[in-house]
Amino acid sequence: MRHVFSVRIGPIGFRIGSDWRTPIDQLAGLYRDYPAPHDGVPDYTVRLFAARPWRRFVRPSVMIGGDFVLPEAAPLPLAQGLLAAEMGMNLQMALGQRRYLLLHASVVERDGRALLMTGVSGSGKSTLAALLGARGWRLMGDEFALLDPATGLVHPFPRLISLKNQAIAVAEQAVPHGRFGPLMEGTPKGSIRHLVPGVDAIAAMETPAMPALLLFPSFGFDAATRDVAQSEVFVRLTQASTNYVAMGERGFTALTRLVKSIPAHAIDYLDTDSALAQVEAAWADLGSDLGGRHE
Amino acid sequence: MNDGWLLARALCTPGDTLALDAAGWTDLLAIARAEQMIGTLAHRLAGLPVPKSVARILDDARASAEQGRIIALWEAEMARRVLTAIGVPLVLLKGTAFVAAGLEAGQGRSIGDLDILVPRDRIDAVEAALLAGGWEWVKPDPYDDDYYRRWMHELPPLIHRERDRMIDVHHTILPLTARITPDAGALLAARVALQPGVHGLSPNDMLVHAAAHLFADGDLAGGMRNLWDVHCLVGDFGTDGLAERAAQHGLARETARALRLAAALYGARVRLNLADRLYLRRLTARDGWGWPTRPFTRFGFYVRSHWLRMPPAMLARHLWTKWRKGGAGPASG
8 A cells, every 4th residue: 555554552553554645644643652563563454545546536535444344334535534544443453353352441540450431422431531531540542441351451452532522622621732633524423533642641551450440421311320230231241342252252251250340330420520520439439348359 | 565375375384484574474464364364374373483463463363263163163053953853964065064074174264154055855944944943034135035046056145133143055056057067966965974963075075166166156256265275175185086076066177277276376386277377366366455456357257257157148137137236346355
């Protein structure tokens, strides 16, 4: 391919090739503090290419390809090329990853222990992760939690934080000195703007953490916190995992171990300030029973 | 510029990969994934002192293939239960047969659908039993459904509604419209028991089927993997009586070509004719990004595959119908 960029995010190396220069330049800028893949050999290849040769120039339209692809994935306009690259990387993970059990979750860490937040798109997990990241937590990722079946640890995957719609303004205000990508409007998910994780998050992206708490945030409801039964947690997490079935017994063992070893709460919230207070309260509750908690 | 030959050489002489640099490994892994042979590659390179990042990727591929093997055998067991109940023997084809028989060709092999062969006069009973057992039709299009039933060598594909796995129920190994008509009765009669209630084709019939699948049916997509199957089957069973058996099925030319190309691709010195070289050019048309290359060669083989499948007037009608539906075109994979 004409234009190439390689990067490592947490333990995973990517090679992104493109028919166009712009998305590659944008990636190189936003990921400039990230290292290259281990040994120079990426785990996955992503290709951004024109559906037909002339579509490189005339109404350029970016198709997403790579080692693993969804046949029905629709092309994006060139102005959303960065989004196409990010989607391509997510797609490789979602379809191809077998080393770690993937949970669609954001993860932050404090004192070596990880807080996982999972929920449907729009539940606010990316926003909360970005805000917690600006308040002294270490951001480990806003898209996938990488659960290692061998150790039970969660590995960081701090790719660009994908902010959507109202969350963009919230994050711009909360992280005024943050590095943001271009604002992309009219994407399949509305407006999207990427935020580069803080230098601490990037510097510590080799360091995994032991899961300590699982939250299910829901935006748009009166503030409330309730416990979630292990059976419900298990089912919700199987649905939040893209490779649970493909991982077979290793996936089942990893997931049951996680579900049995950490408490889980659902958090309803109307505004981010109350949500952050609820998160901190749930985390503080944890402190009291940490000493006695064993697997 | 690397192409499919990089993968072929890695499979036949794994030790040579140790000379690869980072770019060479990157290309090799991308090509192996695109050809759905990374599990096979991982199996062949097991134990070699490859770079750490490569070792991790290959470990994952081996684990993935092992999980695929378990799922494929479980799906075969599910089909066995349905077929046994109506007195039809389960005869496995392709990948699932290789892993059920513990053959070299099944080591690390990626397995998609479950392919089985049943007697043509029992096909209605088999379909009814599968539908009752939780499988359902995939193709809602009436033209496609009718086309399969009238002209193809298999039922329209079925998928299990809970396990999400496809089953291809064949009653012979080439479309009814093809000029060659293999002896389906002989395939079933010569079946060999792999496990209680589970059968595979005889070794020679497995080879003939691989050749039929590659040269008389498809447009050579997946050809490197198909020829690796042939290469391994020849290694396991030899070729005694193969030529006679291939002739009985009307596939002497295709089987001989499969043997030549498998040998040439995977390391032997073979005399190749001009057409063979063109086939190899198509089979290895893949760049270091896993991207299909040589579009004109590909298109030529795509047209040829349809030409072999059906008479000209029917081909024109079929392509016209498919084109209006926006479905026809060479497979990019």
